[in-house]
Amino acid sequence: MKQIKKTPGFSEKDKDGADAMDVDSATALKPLLPEVKTEHSEEEDDDDRPLVRPIFKVERQESSEVLSFDGEKAESDRPERKPIGRPRKDKTKEELPKEPTRKTARVRSRGGSVDMDDHEEEPDSPGLDASLSPSKKAEKDKKAWLKNVMSVFNNVSSHK
Amino acid sequence: MCPTHFVIRHAWAFRDPVKKENAPNYYEVIKRPTNLTAIKKKLTEGTIQTTLEFHREMLLLFTNAMIFNPHYHEVHVMAVDMCNYFEELVHNLEDQELAENPSLQSLVATSILAGLREEEEAEEVGPSLVLL
Numbered sequence: 001m002k003q004i005k006k007t008p009g010f011s012e013k014d015k016d017g018a019d020a021m022d023v024d025s026a027t028a029l030k031p032l033l034p035e036v037k038t039e040h041s042e043e044e045d046d047d048d049r050p051l052v053r054p055i056f057k058v059e060r061q062e063s064s065e066v067l068s069f070d071g072e073k074a075e076s077d078r079p080e081r082k083p084i085g086r087p088r089k090d091k092t093k094e095e096l097p098k099e100p101t102r103k104t105a106r107v108r109s110r111g112g113s114v115d116m117d118d119h120e121e122e123p124d125s126p127g128l129d130a131s132l133s134p135s136k137k138a139e140k141d142k143k144a145w146l147k148n149v150m151s152v153f154n155n156v157s158s159h160k
Numbered sequence: 161m162c163p164t165h166f167v168i169r170h171a172w173a174f175r176d177p178v179k180k181e182n183a184p185n186y187y188e189v190i191k192r193p194t195n196l197t198a199i200k201k202k203l204t205e206g207t208i209q210t211t212l213e214f215h216r217e218m219l220l221l222f223t224n225a226m227i228f229n230p231h232y233h234e235v236h237v238m239a240v241d242m243c244n245y246f247e248e249l250v251h252n253l254e255d256q257e258l259a260e261n262p263s264l265q266s267l268v269a270t271s272i273l274a275g276l277r278e279e280e281e282a283e284e285v286g287p288s289l290v291l292l
Contacts, residue, residue: 148253149203149214156218156246157171157196 171196171242173235174221183228190224211257215250219243 132140174196178186187193199217202208208217225239 145211145257146203148256149208149211152246152249152253153196153200153203153214153218155249156242157174159171159242159245 173238174225174242186228189228192220193224194221196221211250211254215254218246218250222246 176197177193177195178190180186194217199208199214199221202217203214208214222239222243225235226243229236229239231237
């Protein structure tokens with residue numbers, strides 16, 4: 001005589017009156033039945049585990065568009081979330097020392113506008129005097145002096 | 161013909177060296193002759209290296225003209241007129257240089273003293289000027 005094993009939740013006779021399934025037939029059927037996990041089962045509600053909703057994503061390479069399985073927008077399409085808490089200071093932009101560029105230096109020294117196409121060093125700019133060697137500086141001073149003296153000479157010689 | 165920068169009413173007399181046929185005794189009277197062309201050559205060649213040297217050279221040019229020519233002579237009048245104009249311009253230039261480099265002040269003073277000594281020595285020797 002076959003021994004009937006009682007399984008929890010099953011009585012010998014079901015509520016509908018059907019006979020309880022025996023153990024062998026139940027084990028034989030088990031691999032054939034696919035295990036289906038429902039998204040929201042009553043067993044998980046009973047547990048204290050947090051609800052995790054699986055999201056299946058499929059990436060399309062040709063369009064580089066991320067699609068989500070559940071119809072939600074992908075992360076790339078979502079609007080940026082605001083960070084929680086105090087915003088961090090961006091040190092790279094605010095705290096780096098500002099060095100004057102050549103163009104700004106030229107504007108300061110001349111008090112005029114910037115010629116964007118002018119990339120050559122100008123010999124008369126005062127900021128460059130420190131970088132000149134003494135001999136070059138003397139030569140430059142000599143030229144400036146000669147220019148002044150010649151201007152006086154020409155004025156006198158053309159005096160009426 | 162005159163070069164363009166000397167084509168003016170006053171400067172023609174000071175442009176070139178004085179010719180002997182125009183003033184036979186000029187070089188007996190004037191011991192240090194000069195002219196505008198010579199001064200310009202000295203400037204471009206670098207013989208004159210300071211404003212003071214330039215100042216003295218130009219003054220020599222005008223004083224030569226004023227010494228040789230009588231006060232009523234046209235060249236004398238030109239020399240006075242040009243000298244006044246030159247003094248005005250060169251003083252501005254010297255003031256500008258002194259403002260930029262105050263150490264030149266002592267150099268100027270030394271040079272002025274040297275000039276005064278030269279004049280004193282010349283007076284002791286006696287005037288070489290013979291007025292016509």
